[in-house]
Amino acid sequence: MLSCWYQSKKSFLSVILWPASVVFQFLAKLRCWYQKKYAYRSKLPVIVVGNISVGGTGKTPVVEAVCSYLQKKGYHPAIISRGYGGKSDHYPLEVNNTILINECGDEPYMLKNRLPSIPIVIDPNRTNAIKYIEKELPYIDAIISDDGLQHYRIARDFEIAVIDGKRGLGNGLCLPAGPLREPPQRLNTVNAIIVNGDAMVVNQYKGFTMQLTATNFVNLKSAAIVDLSYFSSNKVHAVAGIGNPERFFNTLSAFVSGINKHSFADHYAYMPKDFAFDDGVTPVIMTQKDAVKCNAFAKDNWWYLNVEPDIDAKFFHLLERAVFLS
Structure with missing residues (x-):
């Protein structure tokens, strides 16, 4: 990550990269339009947890908290993930005690350790993961996507954007001039914003607090x-x-x-x-x-x-x- 992304004033490098940022933003909008056109609508409610910036914001702890809450309320959630860092010889891949970390990726592996009773299904194509759950796990009544706010091929019923309370949105610019995958206005369209770690900025984003x-x-x-x-x-x-x-x-x-x-x-x-x-x-x-x-x-x-x-x-x-x- 570039340090200039998180400076209070836009750096010279960010200004130089701004035209590329405009192109990136245009392509992102085009990709969003195309994927939404062919989005898969599940019969189950789909909750997407993600962010609009690169780097760690605390998405996975939110997934854990949402699943734990739903379980306590009597629901039966499952998690889907692209399995970043893992490589399997087949997909969809349901994580179990015999799966190796290099097959499913570190975050799904960790989530399985922390939430052993909740199914976790890995597939780079999250639509296929949803279809697997619908077919093979008929008792599931909610799907939580770990990351995927920009994966518009899946229709969603509830979007959660997680923001790092200390770094915020950086200089507010899209890649490569700034840290954002989508412009700040994208936050106006999500159902909930969770601010990780700094209650002082919660009101700025009209969000909810999370402390780890x-x-x-x-x-x-x-x-x-x-x-x-x-x-x-x-x-x-x-x-x-x-x-x-x-x-x-x-x-x-x-x-x-x-x-x-x-x-x-x-x-x-x-x-x-x-x-x-x-x-x-x-x-x-x-x-x-x-x-x-x-x-x-x-x-x-x-x-x-x-x-x-x-x-x-x-x-x-x-x-x-x-x-x-x-």
């Missing part, structure tokens, strides 16, 4: 759980291969005395050699999304920080009324 609350540390090898004060006097190696590593580093800094930062690309496929910095003594702490890719070669001093999504209850009331009670 750290709860404990979990050991990758033993699954032992310790409380957040366990490393308070330690310096640690912090590892993050997510869309916004600084968010993780900032969260972790509240619970440890010092951090050696190790940033990797989003969805990075780790190998043991990437941890050459590990001396076997200094704790290595990562996100759960990173941890699921490191379990096979984890050491005793490797941990992940467990976080739980906490979303304004008014959001769930709006969702249920609009999708199930209307």
